[in-house]
Amino acid sequence: MKEIVFAGFGGQGVLTSGLIISDIAVENGENATWMPSYGSAMRGGTANCTVKYGEGIIYNPSQEEPNLLLAMNQPSFDMFIGKVAKDGIVLVSEVVDTTACTRDDVKIVVVPCHKIADEANHSRGANIVMTGAIIKLLGDHTMEQGKAAMERMFNKKGKNKFSELNETVFEAGYNYI
Amino acid sequence: MAKKMMKGNVAIAEAAVRYGVRFYAGYPITPSSEIMEYLSWRLDEVGGAFVQAESELSGVNMVIGAASCGVRALTASSGPGISLKQEGVSTLCDEELSAVVINMVRYGNGLGTLYSSQTDYLRETRGGGQGDYRCIVLCPYSIQEAVDMLGLAYDLAEKYRVVTVFMAEGALGQMMEPVELPDFIETKKNYWGFDGKYSYKKIGIFDRDSMKEAVALREKYAAICENEQRWEDEGIEDADYVFVSYGLTGRSTLGAARELREEGYKVGHIRPITAWPFPHKAFAKINPNVKGIITVEANATGQLIEDVALATKKAMENNVPTYALPYVYGIPAIKDIKEDFVKIANGQVREAY
């Protein structure tokens, strides 16, 4: 079972990234849970969700020890870095300063997702860059599975007008790793 | 049908429509609001009615009106909203009308917080409002179980003419997991429903005989206690310690119990599915030489422990100690449950009863 925490500012699409990853797993015949922060926590400041996936029952859908933390901003990094499992992966955007981090038992990966998204003329697609990167980093699913899930997600939301741009930045994120 | 990822509140709302619910009235409150948001447009599609009431109080009284006409009616809320609904719940039970009340439980007293929790166990299992009644209380541990059980909630409410409280932790409504929805059932009106023709001779409040009713009430509740206890258990026949825990907290506890087994601890698990009637029968199977019964709860003071202590006293010969592990809010982490279990096994935790 894998546990991933997706965290960033509200509006950065971290909840959607989590949904895409959980959907890939379900489509692949695995179990998955998606647990958002909600209520007052979802207004203003940071948003986060915890996704777990894998074979068999997921007993506790809430956060315990993520195997991977996606931190799209500094507060998210600072809030969750202590919770990441030993040997876990910490994926951060270029805006996060990790120099003060005292943990040496986790692997920190920086992906300049904002720069990649901007260069592709899809500045709102930074979360999709990271979704591609996560799939590659975890190695449980293929790029094709990821793209298919993304399509389903945006079709369902009626936001498929960016589907080409999304594919581009998704691939860029996947290939950056 | 393939399972698809659905949000708990949305899946429950759609399941309600499929189980024949045709009336909803309520007032928004986190973390239950998505249920009414969904039904606000969905009921219209199936010829049902939806009212956004001016208050929880008014909402539950609208449910009384719809239920009195024999229609499957629903309301949902949380924390302080459920408190406001209690006069209506008491009235529904008094008038022997059936309805389902969903409580997406949030933490805290008074206005409280938005955290997922199990703080309403005692209120829901003891009736909640004035008088001398009980509601059947169902506590699902997954979205799939919630969706499957909502039909049962109405079937039981109608069979016994009581209110079924659907008690889930707030997190269950907010999270997503793969779900398969039930098929549509044919809607029906209960035979006691008003039709304007006085077809069903309901007894007015001034013609009622409370002494006679009390006998019937006792018989009804005794029948529910006898017939409707529901639970799941695992590994309790040879257990040194038995966990008792329900809902999402119970699901996490089950994970902890299985891991502890693998690590060589003889632990078992009882997961009440009905909080009322409490599954006393589950305790009959417990190893007579068990060393302790442990509740895992998402509240501050321990509530489930009271029923567990009573059930233990009733089922066990020796004075078996019972322990409460209240983790306040959220879903307790498997790691924490395991660590605290070891403390109990090492005699470092005082028993509750």
Added chain:
Amino acid sequence: MAVERKVPAIIDKPMNFCPGCGHGIIIRLIGECLTELGQDQNVIYAIGVGCSSNLGGGLEADRLHCCHGRAAAVATGMKRVNKENIVLTYQGDGDAYCIGIAESLNAAYRNENITVITINNTNFGMTGGQMSVTTMEGQKTSTSKLGRNCDVTGFPMKFPEMVASQFNVAYAARGSVDKPQNIIKLKAYIKNAIEAQMNGEGYSIVEVLSPCPINWGMTPSQSMEHIRDVVMPYFPIGVLKERGEKA
């Protein structure tokens, strides 16, 4: 045309009102109107708490005793699922305007297609004559021993005027049972209210000024004079919103 006047079949049972009370007249009028409109076998009553509760014991019709003040909400639930039935609330001023003001106002605000009959006897009759929001200035009740002081308790509330002027309701009227002429007018108001519902026009309300000789400490005939001399000047009778005036 000669009309045979007999007790409507749905209220053919004794009720427990005090001597000189006005409830009996109003209940009879509602029964007559329902019968004449062919709705007496198509009606559900949502009954309030207070003296109005006594109606329940005398009815041969579908009725639910509602929680105190909630009749308009209960009636809303009934009407939304049983659209073909006539749904009436029967409440006192305490039930509808004090404890149930939120439910009463919001049903009117939504223009819910129900008929609300409120009996205004300017006090809480059932519980022993306490002050109500309709209690007259200076009126002595068991919770205003020296007479109602409106400076600190507010002035008598005119609910039908509120909904008629502020909300888009179908019909609003106030009647009285103080004398036969007014009783005849009252019957027309009640009939209009029920007809408005039958036509799906929306919310209709009839408030009825009614005597409470026991709690007022008067004889029945003094009570009727009191309505005319003291109550009616403040609570004028008549139609407050005609049918068809609605937007």
